Amino acid sequence: MITLGLLEKNTFLEAVNKKSGANVLECYQCGKCVSTCPVSSYMDFPPREIMQMIKLGLKEESYMANSMWFCLTCSACSGRCPREIDIPAVMEAIRHLAIEENYRSENKKVKDIRKFHDIFLDMIKRYGRNYELRMMAEFNIRTRNLFKDMHLAPKALLKGKIPIGHESTKSAKAIQRMFKLAGKLEKEKR
Amino acid sequence: MARVGVFVCYCGANIADFIDVPAVVEEAKKIKEVKISVLYKYMCSDPGQGMIRDAIVQNRLTSVVVAACSPRMHEKTFRKALSDAGMNPYMLEVANIREHSSWVHQKDKKAATEKANDLIRMAIAKSIANEQLHEISVPVTKRALVIGGGIAGIQAALDIADARIPVTLVEKSPSIGGRMAQLDETFPTLDCSQCILTPKMVDVASHPYIELIPYSEVIELDGYVGNYKAKIKKKASYVDFSSCTGCGACTQKCPVKVPNEFNMNIDKRKAIYTPFPQAVPNKPVIDATHCTMLLKGKCGICAKVCEKGSINFKMVDEVIEREVGAVVIATGYDLWDPKPYEEYGVGRYKDIITSLEFERMVSASGPTNGVPIRPSDGKVPKNVVFIKCIGSRDEAKGIEYCSKICCMYTAKHAILLHHKVHDSHAYIFYMDIRAAGKGYEEFVKRAQVETAATYLRGRVSKIYKKGDKLMVRGEDAQIGQVVEVEADLVVLATAVIAPKDNPSLARLLGVSYDKYGYMSEAHPKLRPVETAKAGIFLAGCTQAPKDIPDTVAQASACAAKVCGLFAGDTLKKDPMVSTINNEFCSGCQNCVKVCPYQAIVTEEIPLGHGSKELRTVAKINEGVCQGCGSCVAICRSMAINLAGFTDPQIINEIVAI
């Protein structure tokens, strides 16, 4: 059971609205997003429920949900939402707020997803471009699932599907500088 | 020189306890125009009024100021006292020293007294500038014009005509009946629509006080309440209604087939047709956009078979005029086209139909003899999915409002489906069930329990094809699961929208309409059947979506309003209206733009005395003007004055303190 006290000022709602540019209060719980969303069945709270949680000011519960990590930003839901709510922007807002406020879900899948994104960014930082084989390998090592997808690898490599070498931008320096400055901007914002 | 009488009221203790009234009486006497200033316990009582009457006569007063309660209370009472004494009643001013002073400054008698003095000074100053006014009386033409012959127009016309007031009923299509004629059985009682409607249609046709003009439109309306002049365009029907017997021989033989709009294009009609068998009038018209004779000069079969010689290919549109005193607008509604629902495959899948198409199919006299079928293969569907709020409550694709009737007719459709196809099942996707009305919730319960229709709470997000089934996907929010229903047929409860020519009609009638195109009522709660333009009323869906019970109630209310308006031989009107002094008018027409009642028109007058050249000036129709004063304030030439609230009157008040 959740006890709802006096919700004089829903600061969580305000923060999400501000960051996303959407107005969550407009959601009238029609559920069209839920049956649109390709991954709603994997979310512990599908979009409609997340909207309601924000309205109720349930900040921690929202931060600990896996929903925004599963969101593929496919915009299918927002394209159909009768109230034209930018749902992926709301998901993104919760995600960024959770990162900023250092909430970390212990859910294995969420951890995997976060790791993947970290590695991907790392890859770009190092090479300026994505190096697919290395990334797959690194992901598998870091998620302790060494042999995941490995059955695909020989065939893919053989067929030239996944190249062995990699390219990188000449100005790797420029990219690294960008990462540094962007990181600084991120901190300033807080 | 003005001679003013001041009458100060104690109002028992209400005024006297908080204002030094004797001092107020004395203060008024200081003003030189004041010829008499007196005090009385209850000014509004008979002796009080008597005092005023006597004083008027004895002191030859030219205006009267009563210092008492709010003019909203007793202005009428005191005006009557004035006229009883032979004085023009509009020479009265009331100083509101009770609501505006004694009751609101009870702790400061000095200040309350000062304020009372000021209020009385202001009233005296104003009254000196008052002019003699006379109630306006306008003649009335006792004939009503009803536009639109759906159930709303039919009911209004019958009720007015039953009061022996002549009615002209103008219907755009070849027959009256409107949407109700297309319905099968109707909620909440499941009466057969045709059975309750057709007798009324016949009554219209035979009523001695009703002139039915089908296949026509109103194209112009001039004048004002009680005195409108309407121009009506009768479209060429190419059939002489006076000789045609309605035998139908022409229709039978006509070789041209056209999609039948009455049956939602499920079947075909001929180029010469009556929209449906019970049509009133039951005379055919030729659809000029399809008849090959009219298009290419070939055919003429109908003329050959007509024994009465009623067919006339040379017929042209005709404009007729009617003088009427009141107008009832009853142009009904349209249904929203669901094409924007691309995610449902609307337009690609034949087995997705609209509610009105379903209604025609289940109608016993409909194109499929009362059995619903799948348009794709003609098979009778078993699993039927109904989706509500299509285009309604959907600002992304349709409109924001709730269409009000679809929750109910969808419940009805579930019941009717079950009646027609016993082994069928209805699934209903809904967001809310809006069943507020007498017997409505009970009716929905019937659908839920007796028919065992499955209600699923959620908006459908996608429909796709699997074999010959349509897979309908939506969330069932009650169990928090996405569900897919295998459907044979999908019925969309499409939004009710305003007829698309409502705005142009509204403009020509001079009434206002809202952003959706519905005609606007004068007040949403207290004047729901009147428009802001006096003498023009609204009935049925032309004002907002509503079901038959509400439509009929509103239509009868319109009739009552019309009868009320026509109760006397003339209409009495408050004289506090504006007039334009055309000598000052520069012709800028700013006033024309601001008048909320379109009371101001322009006219041409000679440029100077005896000059042949003309100039444009504005003119106010006192029958239409409601006396708001907008035009007065906007006129830069100071050409307009509002009786009772003239510039001199108000300036006098301002400087009187």
Place this chain on the structure above:
Amino acid sequence: METEVKEAQGKIISAENPDIVAPADWQPVIMGILCNWCSYAGSDLTGTSRIQYPPNIRIIRVPCSSRVDPWFIIKSLQTTADGVLISGCHPGDCHYISGNYFARRRFLVTKKLLNFVGYHENRVQFSWVSAAEGPKFAKVVAKVTEDIKKLGPLHRYKKENF
């Protein structure tokens, strides 16, 4: 522009014109122009409810706020009043459909003009009071009175005003 009352040796000085002074017990005169259907009815309700408010306001009744000619405002400030309150129906509730809408636009322009010629913007105020808002009317009057008091007199002090 200064909004605080300037007091010098027991006198109040006009915010706009230092030459205009009044004694410390000075009370402003406020001209209230109210539409008949909403605000005037609302002010009547204040009375029937016996809600007390400052006695400085003098009320003129007009059919609609759209009847208010900017000239009335100017004339009031020039001759008798230290402030003007105009009040009409809420937007959308106008008895005459759209009058208050036109009125509002006109007032904003008038206010700008008055500002331009040197009047403090609080001298002229507008409000929406419905026929049911008796308490609101009292509040509005109290606030306007308070505001005008801060601005000091507009006219050379006349004893007989108070």
Place this chain on the structure above:
Amino acid sequence: MNKLTYFPGCSAHGTSEEFDHTLKLVMKTLDVQMEEIPDWNCCGATSAHVMTENLALALPMRNLVLAEKLENKTMGIACASCYSRMKGTKKHLDENPEQAKRINSTVIDEGEYQGTVEIKSMLQYCFEEIGLETIKSKVTKSLSGLKVACYYGCLLTRPKDVTQFDSPEYPMSMDLLMEALGAKAMEFDFKTECCGASFSISNTEVVESLTGKILEVAKESGAHLIVVACPLCQSNLDMRQPDIEKHSGKKLDIPVMYFTQLMALAFGYPEKELRLPKHIVPVEAALKHIGDPVPEPEKVKKTKKAVEAESEVE
């Protein structure tokens, strides 16, 4: 000769080399000169977007700044994901000039952001700039007999206010393009359903389920193969198929080709130029359908009841 700035995206030189290659062939035939952005970098894909707002804007911005240095007005992007990131970024930057300035500071070495290039996906470029008529005129080998299901994925047409191209629910541009080549585009309801591309490594379970459904419906449509315009879609639909078949026990066996491969084929390039061996699900059998006899389009059958009803009106 038309000139076009080209952003290939990371996979063009990797997993989707056949896309890049055939695109270049096709553009040559269509007389378009492609100029690759020198020293471009990864657009950050979903990852940057997921984790940090500033980086998600900075990475594409660098490319935009580099592209502005070239003369061409238009930039064509091969990958739908890159396209979405770049175009979304541009829209955001143009709408928030203050933030644009701030982000620009991180890549200021490359130059000042102007917002002058117009971004199009390669499909959009073919459809809008080149036009179906021109494409039709270059066809030397009609693909008639071949039935295809066009899969657009989510990012090519969504969100609408970003892409400004075709319908987000039932787009037709690729279908029309295929018909211009002579192939038959089948009615396909899952044209824009998401395949879960950004989870292709981190959450394969999700991808399998989403992809499986799309493949099934495509198969159901009667198509011989699926046509795509995005490397991520291609690799997901193609590479995952064996696993999906294994886990579901259903035979799918539906090849997934780039629209440019089919264009190259229709323009007369030999099959070996299509780099068919790179496909996990073999393509050759499907292409054998080219030249199959095409049946007359079926007439819509009128419902019997409806016809009967007609004579009862009177």
